[in-house]
Amino acid sequence: MAVYTEVSDEELEAFVAQYDIARVVSCKGIAEGIENSNYLLQTETGNYILTLYEKRVEPADLPFFLGLMEHLAAQGVPCPTPLQGRDGKALRQVAGRPAAIVSFLNGVWPRRSRPNQCGQLGDAVAGLHIAGSDFTLTRPNALSVNAWRPLFESCAGRADEVEPGLADEISAELEVLERDWPQDLPAGVIHADLFPDNVFFLADHLSGLIDFYFACNDSFAYELAILLNAWCFEPDGQFNITKARLMLAAYRRRRPFSEAELKALPLLARGAALRFLLTRLYDWLNHVEGAFVKPKDPLEYLQKLRFHQSVRSPAAYGLDWRPWAI
Amino acid sequence: MAVYTEVSDEELEAFVAQYDIARVVSCKGIAEGIENSNYLLQTETGNYILTLYEKRVEPADLPFFLGLMEHLAAQGVPCPTPLQGRDGKALRQVAGRPAAIVSFLNGVWPRRSRPNQCGQLGDAVAGLHIAGSDFTLTRPNALSVNAWRPLFESCAGRADEVEPGLADEISAELEVLERDWPQDLPAGVIHADLFPDNVFFLADHLSGLIDFYFACNDSFAYELAILLNAWCFEPDGQFNITKARLMLAAYRRRRPFSEAELKALPLLARGAALRFLLTRLYDWLNHVEGAFVKPKDPLEYLQKLRFHQSVRSPAAYGLDWRPWAI
Numbered sequence: 001m002a003v004y005t006e007v008s009d010e011e012l013e014a015f016v017a018q019y020d021i022a023r024v025v026s027c028k029g030i031a032e033g034i035e036n037s038n039y040l041l042q043t044e045t046g047n048y049i050l051t052l053y054e055k056r057v058e059p060a061d062l063p064f065f066l067g068l069m070e071h072l073a074a075q076g077v078p079c080p081t082p083l084q085g086r087d088g089k090a091l092r093q094v095a096g097r098p099a100a101i102v103s104f105l106n107g108v109w110p111r112r113s114r115p116n117q118c119g120q121l122g123d124a125v126a127g128l129h130i131a132g133s134d135f136t137l138t139r140p141n142a143l144s145v146n147a148w149r150p151l152f153e154s155c156a157g158r159a160d161e162v163e164p165g166l167a168d169e170i171s172a173e174l175e176v177l178e179r180d181w182p183q184d185l186p187a188g189v190i191h192a193d194l195f196p197d198n199v200f201f202l203a204d205h206l207s208g209l210i211d212f213y214f215a216c217n218d219s220f221a222y223e224l225a226i227l228l229n230a231w232c233f234e235p236d237g238q239f240n241i242t243k244a245r246l247m248l249a250a251y252r253r254r255r256p257f258s259e260a261e262l263k264a265l266p267l268l269a270r271g272a273a274l275r276f277l278l279t280r281l282y283d284w285l286n287h288v289e290g291a292f293v294k295p296k297d298p299l300e301y302l303q304k305l306r307f308h309q310s311v312r313s314p315a316a317y318g319l320d321w322r323p324w325a326i
Numbered sequence: 327m328a329v330y331t332e333v334s335d336e337e338l339e340a341f342v343a344q345y346d347i348a349r350v351v352s353c354k355g356i357a358e359g360i361e362n363s364n365y366l367l368q369t370e371t372g373n374y375i376l377t378l379y380e381k382r383v384e385p386a387d388l389p390f391f392l393g394l395m396e397h398l399a400a401q402g403v404p405c406p407t408p409l410q411g412r413d414g415k416a417l418r419q420v421a422g423r424p425a426a427i428v429s430f431l432n433g434v435w436p437r438r439s440r441p442n443q444c445g446q447l448g449d450a451v452a453g454l455h456i457a458g459s460d461f462t463l464t465r466p467n468a469l470s471v472n473a474w475r476p477l478f479e480s481c482a483g484r485a486d487e488v489e490p491g492l493a494d495e496i497s498a499e500l501e502v503l504e505r506d507w508p509q510d511l512p513a514g515v516i517h518a519d520l521f522p523d524n525v526f527f528l529a530d531h532l533s534g535l536i537d538f539y540f541a542c543n544d545s546f547a548y549e550l551a552i553l554l555n556a557w558c559f560e561p562d563g564q565f566n567i568t569k570a571r572l573m574l575a576a577y578r579r580r581r582p583f584s585e586a587e588l589k590a591l592p593l594l595a596r597g598a599a600l601r602f603l604l605t606r607l608y609d610w611l612n613h614v615e616g617a618f619v620k621p622k623d624p625l626e627y628l629q630k631l632r633f634h635q636s637v638r639s640p641a642a643y644g645l646d647w648r649p650w651a652i
Contacts, residue, residue: 003357006437007437008436008437008438009434009435009436009437009527010437010438012434023529024434025432025433025528026430026432026433026434026526027434028356028357028358028366029356029357029358030354030355030356030357030366031329031354031355031356031357032354032355040354040356040366042373042432047368104352106351106352106368107351107352108335108338108350108352108353109335110334110335111332111333111334111335111336112334112336200352201335202351203349
């Protein structure tokens with residue numbers, strides 16, 4: 001929930017005048033997106049999203065993010081398309097920040113995901129992975145296994161304030177993940193942050209995937225591991241195997257898994273749980289008084305991590321582990 | 327900047343189904359309005375604002391606020407109109423909160439007001455006062471002179487943390503205002519919170535007055551006193567007499583002042599400055615860690631108060647004090 005940078009009406013008019021979208025009708029800061037300032041911009045030609053990139057986004061990464069959205073949208077992935085100004089550029093500045101206008105996607109994100117939505121998501125993510133395979137820019141995953149130890153070390157001294165024994169538990173898990181993390185899985189561009197608030201549905205059909213500002217190159221199966229964490233647990237912490245099965249089965253119909261991917265899934269799911277546990281822990285411990293964004297509970301991901309630690313085979317995710325049995 | 331209550335997609339669908347506005351296309355929490363949760367709701371028939379009333383709004387006041395907007399809009403005041411559901415009601419519940427849908431107004435609020443905008447505002451506010459004169463419900467101003475002492479007493483012990491000597495300065499001012507506050511000025515429904523973020527302009531024409539949730543019965547001149555504070559000071563604290571003159575002259579052309587109103591203006595402007603100084607001081611001292619809303623600087627209003635204290639006649643606001651000389 002965030003608007004960090006205000007745009008004056010004069011600045012906005014001058015900015016919009018650089019595009020072929022006629023005149024501003026309305027522009028409201030929206031309470032979505034944690035990293036950047038987002039405005040729902042309405043002009044005489046339609047609705048758009050104006051994003052001002054704030055300090056957590058590296059300006060050098062913006063050509064990757066904007067280029068990727070353009071590439072994916074051109075191939076039919078339901079994601080925002082950056083608008084080019086009359087100078088042919090999508091990225092410019094407003095109010096002292098890098099900024100871009102992207103197309104607006106209809107739809108509402110599900111506060112509680114339903115099984116059929118998980119199935120549609122699995123299909124859409126397979127489509128995203130396939131469409132991204134010929135995108136030429138690359139961006140390493142800055143929040144993969146190598147980043148977790150430094151992140152942990154920056155919080156280790158205070159982790160037990162959140163839960164007694166947490167530091168030891170994370171430390172032990174990190175050792176396993178660093179030792180066993182798979183290196184040669186099929187990889188390409190992944191979204192890496194496909195939580196429910198980044199997925200829109202309209203009349204129960206998936207209508208949009210948004211917020212590509214964590215997108216990077218990593219294994220496709222790691223994306224699925226994130227999805228298992230983000231979509232398949234109920235509010236009471238129970239894993240919903242029906243949702244997982246529908247999601248993975250739909251993905252697999254469009255982009256079949258290799259056996260190695262299947263086998264790696266439980267470990268990758270542990271890694272994904274640890275990644276969100278660590279970033280939430282960091283945000284929790286470094287929360288600034290008066291900040292706009294309420295930090296999310298890190299312990300939700302400790303619970304998810306423990307579930308994945310208990311998993312002995314991909315069957316726990318509703319999948320027959322035999323790759324020929326779809 | 328605020329969305330306090332989340333509405334699930336299922337709740338939203340069920341809520342919207344009670345109106346003749348077809349199906350939801352999009353619904354985004356907007357970062358405007360401090361008191362309530364506001365969503366920009368798009369359906370197949372157009373744009374609307376969905377407001378969930380939060381705890382600072384007294385439910386018993388809602389029929390006044392909604393009835394007033396309906397009354398004013400019907401008389402051509404450019405303000406939101408509450409939508410009635412199929413049951414004829416504008417007020418119902420969603421997500422455990424009283425809630426209403428109102429029409430959406432195009433326009434952008436001015437981050438820095440321009441003189442011609444102040445003129446248009448004066449004219450529009452006179453129109454609002456005239457249109458409100460036959461509205462039958464009433465609501466006393468809960469933040470007028472009688473409310474200031476209890477508010478001050480709740481902060482007095484800590485006021486000097488914000489500025490040394492502040493408690494004494496407020497106390498002395500309160501005595502003057504309580505003694506001299508005028509009682510018999512022409513009165514009616516006023517908006518009472520017409521700050522720039524509640525006034526929209528489209529292509530430099532005033533297109534909307536929003537956020538009627540402080541509206542009440544009070545003297546018309548007190549509304550002008552609030553406007554002088556909210557619109558006629560520059561960011562460096564200087565009073566802009568041109569803006570004041572254009573605003574008051576435009577108002578006066580549509581609704582002439584009485585001599586008593588003119589003479590009272592400097593004292594009312596002191597009162598309005600003190601009212602915002604006190605509420606900001608309260609919010610500053612009672613700011614909750616992690617709250618979404620950044621408190622505004624109370625001292626901005628101390629500076630404004632001191633300016634009005636120095637005023638010896640309405641001429642300081644750009645007005646010829648002789649009522650026949652417009």
